[in-house]
Amino acid sequence: MGAVLEIRNLAIALPRGGDRAQAVAGVDLTVERGEIVCLVGESGSGKSVIAHAVMGLSPKELKAVAGEILLEGEDILRASPERLRELRCVRMSMIFQEPMTALNPVMRCGDQIDEVLAMHTALGAAERRERVRRVIEEVHLPDPERMMASYPHQLSGGQRQRIMIAMALIMNPVLLIADEPTTALDVTTQAQILKLIRELQQNHGTGVLFITHDFGVVAEIADRVAVLRLGTLVEMRAKADLLARPQHEYTRMLIGSVPGIEPKRQGGGETAPLVLKAAGLSKVYRSGGFLSARRAVHAAEDVSFEIRRGQTLGIVGESGSGKSTVARCIARLIDPSAGSVSLGSDEIATVSARALRPLRRRVQIVFQDPYRSLNPRRTVGEAIIEGPLNYGMGRAQALARARSLMETVRLDPDALDRYPHQFSGGQRQRICIARALALEPELLIADEAVSALDVSVQAQVLRLFDEIRERMNLAMLFITHDLRVAAQVCDHVAVMSRGRVVEYGATREVFGAPRHEYTRALFAAAPGRGYTFGSPS
Amino acid sequence: MHADAPAAPAADLSTEAANVYVRPTVWQRLARHWAVRIGGAAMLLLTLVALAAPVLGTVDPTLFDPGSRDLLPGATGEITTLEGESVKHTFLMGSDSFGRDIHSRVLYGTRVSLIVGIACALLAVLLGVVAGLSAGYLRWLDMPLMRVMDGVMAIPGILIAIALVALWKASLLTVIVAIAIPEIPRVTRLVRSLVLSIREEPYVEAAVSLGTPTLKIMFGHILPNTVAPLIVQGTYICASAILTEAILSFLGVGLPTDMPTWGNIMAEGRVQFQQFPHNVFFPGIFLAVTVLAVNILGDGLRDVLDPKMAKRA
Numbered sequence: 001m002g003a004v005l006e007i008r009n010l011a012i013a014l015p016r017g018g019d020r021a022q023a024v025a026g027v028d029l030t031v032e033r034g035e036i037v038c039l040v041g042e043s044g045s046g047k048s049v050i051a052h053a054v055m056g057l058s059p060k061e062l063k064a065v066a067g068e069i070l071l072e073g074e075d076i077l078r079a080s081p082e083r084l085r086e087l088r089c090v091r092m093s094m095i096f097q098e099p100m101t102a103l104n105p106v107m108r109c110g111d112q113i114d115e116v117l118a119m120h121t122a123l124g125a126a127e128r129r130e131r132v133r134r135v136i137e138e139v140h141l142p143d144p145e146r147m148m149a150s151y152p153h154q155l156s157g158g159q160r161q162r163i164m165i166a167m168a169l170i171m172n173p174v175l176l177i178a179d180e181p182t183t184a185l186d187v188t189t190q191a192q193i194l195k196l197i198r199e200l201q202q203n204h205g206t207g208v209l210f211i212t213h214d215f216g217v218v219a220e221i222a223d224r225v226a227v228l229r230l231g232t233l234v235e236m237r238a239k240a241d242l243l244a245r246p247q248h249e250y251t252r253m254l255i256g257s258v259p260g261i262e263p264k265r266q267g268g269g270e271t272a273p274l275v276l277k278a279a280g281l282s283k284v285y286r287s288g289g290f291l292s293a294r295r296a297v298h299a300a301e302d303v304s305f306e307i308r309r310g311q312t313l314g315i316v317g318e319s320g321s322g323k324s325t326v327a328r329c330i331a332r333l334i335d336p337s338a339g340s341v342s343l344g345s346d347e348i349a350t351v352s353a354r355a356l357r358p359l360r361r362r363v364q365i366v367f368q369d370p371y372r373s374l375n376p377r378r379t380v381g382e383a384i385i386e387g388p389l390n391y392g393m394g395r396a397q398a399l400a401r402a403r404s405l406m407e408t409v410r411l412d413p414d415a416l417d418r419y420p421h422q423f424s425g426g427q428r429q430r431i432c433i434a435r436a437l438a439l440e441p442e443l444l445i446a447d448e449a450v451s452a453l454d455v456s457v458q459a460q461v462l463r464l465f466d467e468i469r470e471r472m473n474l475a476m477l478f479i480t481h482d483l484r485v486a487a488q489v490c491d492h493v494a495v496m497s498r499g500r501v502v503e504y505g506a507t508r509e510v511f512g513a514p515r516h517e518y519t520r521a522l523f524a525a526a527p528g529r530g531y532t533f534g535s536p537s
Numbered sequence: 538m539h540a541d542a543p544a545a546p547a548a549d550l551s552t553e554a555a556n557v558y559v560r561p562t563v564w565q566r567l568a569r570h571w572a573v574r575i576g577g578a579a580m581l582l583l584t585l586v587a588l589a590a591p592v593l594g595t596v597d598p599t600l601f602d603p604g605s606r607d608l609l610p611g612a613t614g615e616i617t618t619l620e621g622e623s624v625k626h627t628f629l630m631g632s633d634s635f636g637r638d639i640h641s642r643v644l645y646g647t648r649v650s651l652i653v654g655i656a657c658a659l660l661a662v663l664l665g666v667v668a669g670l671s672a673g674y675l676r677w678l679d680m681p682l683m684r685v686m687d688g689v690m691a692i693p694g695i696l697i698a699i700a701l702v703a704l705w706k707a708s709l710l711t712v713i714v715a716i717a718i719p720e721i722p723r724v725t726r727l728v729r730s731l732v733l734s735i736r737e738e739p740y741v742e743a744a745v746s747l748g749t750p751t752l753k754i755m756f757g758h759i760l761p762n763t764v765a766p767l768i769v770q771g772t773y774i775c776a777s778a779i780l781t782e783a784i785l786s787f788l789g790v791g792l793p794t795d796m797p798t799w800g801n802i803m804a805e806g807r808v809q810f811q812q813f814p815h816n817v818f819f820p821g822i823f824l825a826v827t828v829l830a831v832n833i834l835g836d837g838l839r840d841v842l843d844p845k846m847a848k849r850a
Contacts, residue, residue, distance in 0.1 A: 331746050360748040367739040375740045377761045383740075387747035432743070439747065 002033035003070075004174045004207035005054065005092075010067035012049055012058070023049045023062060024231040031175065031207040036198075038218045038239075039211045040254070041228035042454035043425075047211045050228075051179050053077075054209070055094050056084040071175060089116050092175040093168035097183050099160035103152040109163045110136075110148025116170055135166045139196060158189035162196065169200055176201070178210045182217060186318035186481070191525035194221050213454065215258045216484070216527030219243060227251045243531055257459040258533035259484035261526060263507040265312070265491050272308040274344075275442050275475035276330065276363075279304045281339035281349070283325050299325040301499045303339070305492075307443065312469060312476040314490030314507070316483060316522070322499040323479045327447045330477065331365045332356055343443070361391055364436035368448035370428035374420040380431050381416030387439040398438075405434040408471075409464060426457035430464065437468065444469075445477045450485060462488055483526050484533075487511060495519045566841050573841065576834025583827055587647040595641035596626060598797035605636040610815050631815045633805050642797040643819050649798045650779045650827060653713055657778035658771040660717040665724020666767065670755050672725065673732025683729070686722035694719030695781060699790050712791055716781045720774045727770055731763045765842035772835030776828045783824050799824045 007029040014023045024046040031037045041047045052058045054069055056076055069076040071092055079087065096102040104112055110132055117128040136144040139162040152160055161181060168176060178197065182190040198221060201208050210221060218225055218239065225243075226236040227250065235248040246252045281303040286296050300322040307313045315323040329336040332348055341349040348359050364387075367373045374383055384405060385398035393401075403413040409430035420428055429449060436444055446465065450458045466489060469476050480486050486493055486507070493510050495503040495518065503516040514520045523529075567573050586593065596616055602623070605614035610631040615623045616638065629640040672682045689697070694716075701715035735741065736759065744754050785791030786800025787807075794801050799820035806816020 333742050333745060357748055360746060363746070365743070365746050367743065369739060373739040373743060375744075375758055375762070378758075386744065386749060390748040390750070435743065435747070 003030045004033050004072060005031040005209065006070040008068050010069060011065050012053060012062050013065045015061040020230060022231055027233050029226055031209050033207050034205040035223040036201060036208040036210055036221055038222035038225045039209060039228060040218055040225060042213060045228040046231040047228050048179055051177050051211055054177060055088065055092065090120050090171045091173050093173045094177040094179065095164045095168050095181045097180040099157065099164045100152060102164055103160060105152055109150055109152060113167045113170055116167055120171055135170045139166045157185050158193060161185065161193055172204060174207060176206050176208045178208060180211055188521055188525040215255060215533060219528030219531045253456060255533060257455040259488045260533050261484050261487050263487045263511045265507065272310050275307050275309050277306040277342045279340050281326065281329055281341060282337050283329055284337045298499045303501050305494050305504060307475040307477060309475050310473050311491045312478050312489050314478045314480060314486040314493040315496055316480060316486050316493055317496035318481060321496040323496050324447055327445050327477060327479050331363050331445055361439040362441055363443045364439055364441040365445040365447060366432045366436050366449040368451055370425045370432065370452060373432045374428055376420055379417050379419055384435045384438050401438060405437055409434045426453055426461060429453060429461055443475045443477060447479045465489060570837045570841050572833050572837030576830050576837055579830035580834060583647055584651060586644060587651050590644040590648065593644055594629065595644055596638055598641040598645040599795060602636040605632050606634055607813055608632040630819045633816055634809060639802060639816065639819055642802050643823055645797040646799045646802060646820060650782065653782040654775040654779040656713045657717040658775040661720035661724055661774050662767055662771045665721045666728050669725040669728025670732055670760060673729040674736055674755050686725050689719065690722045695784060698781060698785060702790055707793055712782060712785065716778045724770060727766060728763055731766060732759055735759050735762050769835055769839040769843055772831055772838060776831035780828055
């Protein structure tokens with residue numbers, strides 16, 4: 001039997017005041033030598049708690065109350081802190097979601113990897129240096145000497161994650177724990193990192209416990225899949241079997257919630273009145289001057305598109321492509337440097353702040369982070385009526401509208417006098433939508449509005465967006481990095497890369513036959529293409 | 538990690554609320570913190586002493602009697618009232634070289650110290666908030682305003698206070714203003730740095746796109762989110778103002794010497810400290826206890842209201 005990791009009947013208590021008594025309860029899990037086990041679950045399911053317990057990194061409030069965690073037969077839960085220190089990096093390693101914060105910002109990458117060797121081996125400096133060089137080559141980083149001499153901030157996100165992987169694997173551990181290692185990365189980088197983990201794991205025969213919330217990633221990398229829900233394991237089977245024939249109702253619901261990559265909407269409505277037309281929109285950030293050389297960063301360059309009533313335009317792109325800049329220029333949260341944005345017959349890109357005020361209500365925006373989009377010190381009701389009050393509506397009337405909007409977004413109207421912290425992320429996002437709708441805008445901008453949500457919640461909010469657009473005959477601008485999400489809601493898509501729109505057209509055409517090479521690369525990188533998700537549940 | 542109820546449709550609000558852990562309110566958490574309890578109790582006691590000074594065995598603190606000079610604590614002597622009568626009086630803390638009752642002067646001095654401390658804190662916080670909000674939110678004002686603040690900060694606070702009191706006639710009001718002004722830049726910097734991070738929050742951007750006027754955003758959205766650190770900063774200013782007032786009086790550049798303030802009493806007793814240490818000892822103890830109490834209270838408030846700052850300290 002080649003089990004590297006065996007978790008038996010593990011139970012970890014949550015401190016008093018948590019939403020349940022135990023973070024995980026009765027979890028049985030094995031990772032064999034040379035296999036990748038994906039631990040899937042939504043936020044709060046306890047998947048990171050398990051990972052940290054295996055590494056012996058749990059905070060003391062999260063105490064294991066039952067069960068055992070066997071690493072090659074040795075119980076981690078009963079190991080002394082010294083023994084754990086010996087085991088970490090040598091027998092088991094971990095990589096994290098955010099490589100920028102997992103690496104020490106004031107230490108050269110080479111030195112950070114070298115530290116592991118200096119701690120756990122008796123090698124001389126020259127030998128260690130050679131091994132660091134080799135491992136950096138092994139994770140396919142170009143120019144190892146330069147990488148070793150670089151500080152983390154000088155590298156890209158993908159390069160930093162490669163450094164993390166190099167550090168984790170240099171002692172050739174039998175177990176690698178990867179806690180959402182690609183969640184903070186762009187899809188093209190994610191695809192490369194997944195390939196790298198696969199390759200290294202096969203070369204070294206490492207057992208991998210891979211934690212993720214993304215079924216696309218599961219489809220790419222897993223051998224076996226364990227589904228976790230509120231601290232209990234609901235299902236654990238081979239990947240192909242699980243994805244094709246999920247047994248448990250919860251697994252079925254999760255897989256059913258993953259948006260499919262087939263475009264859903266027919267397009268059409270080309271004759272509806274034009275709501276928004278952007279032409280030659282640019283935003284340039286200038287810095288320096290005076291003492292240093294002037295630098296100009298083109299966040300958005302010559303962006304043009306139009307949206308008609310009842311239509312949704314998606315802007316798709318990776319981080320830094322300028323998609324959020326465009327959204328913010330259109331909402332006039334920042335001033336565009338050039339170009340025009342016309343809302344119906346009114347120009348909004350260049351008007352003065354005073355002239356802008358009456359126009360503001362016609363464009364509303366919903367942001368990504370539901371936890372920061374609502375003022376924590378104001379009730380939900382105050383948040384929703386703020387807009388109408390600003391435009392002279394009476395308080396009673398505004399409250400009546402708020403109540404009906406709460407119903408529209410499927411929340412209890414009596415919850416208006418509660419504070420945001422009393423709601424979950426998905427509920428808060430509904431509140432933000434209600435707040436935006438309170439002004440009866442013509443254009444609703446959703447800036448990564450579903451990206452921070454769990455897939456099941458995401459599916460509900462996407463349905464809500466669709467419903468609202470139809471019912472209120474809105475024009476929508478939908479900013480997302482997720483092609484699957486775009487496929488679900490958009491009539492047209494504009495693909496952005498480095499501040500420019502590289503491809504723009506009907507969703508069906510762009511998804512069916514991408515013309516630009518960047519679009520093609522983006523599609524090739526989308527995880528889990530081979531599987532059809534989103535079968536109606 | 539956020540506990541997002543997976544798959545639970547929003548309609549379940551009521552059932553969800555039923556098993557939600559009820560977080561203790563801010564007031565409950567304050568009442569449970571040891572530092573808030575101790576500091577708060579001490580401040581309450583001092584306030585009561587200040588209010589009840591006339592009935593705590595005191596006489597008018599300006600009264601003196603040449604026959605009762607330099608009495609030791611507990612001694613009995615006579616004191617001349619304003620009407621010219623001589624009455625018997627027990628000098629609980631002794632008397633000074635004019636024959637004034639130190640016990641009365643110290644208790645009445647509590648009033649001056651508390652008024653100065655609280656008034657300075659309120660004034661400095663009020664002006665600092667206005668300046669900090671403006672500098673943080675109205676970017677064009679930032680540069681000129683903050684350079685002025687830097688300038689004020691470059692001069693030792695006590696020197697500014699001495700200069701200001703020297704310019705104006707020394708009175709309670711001028712001393713309060715003079716002590717508060719050097720404290721303003723610190724509040725301004727604190728508020729400005731808070732505003733700079735809060736203004737980037739999406740809920741502020743949402744307010745902009747909802748058409749909320751700038752002043753309403755500044756005072757309605759941003760200010761309430763700076764209150765906790767401000768209260769904490771306010772207590773520290775209060776403690777330092779009480780100290781500064783005592784220093785000014787001690788140096789003879791503060792309140793008029795006939796006013797009963799702890800600094801004045803100590804200044805008067807300084808010369809004879811070797812023979813009659815009680816002249817300095819009693820006001821000194823009151824000053825130390827008050828400043829300690831305010832600071833302990835401030836630490837407790839910081840732990841409860843502003844846990845992020847508490848960890849940093």
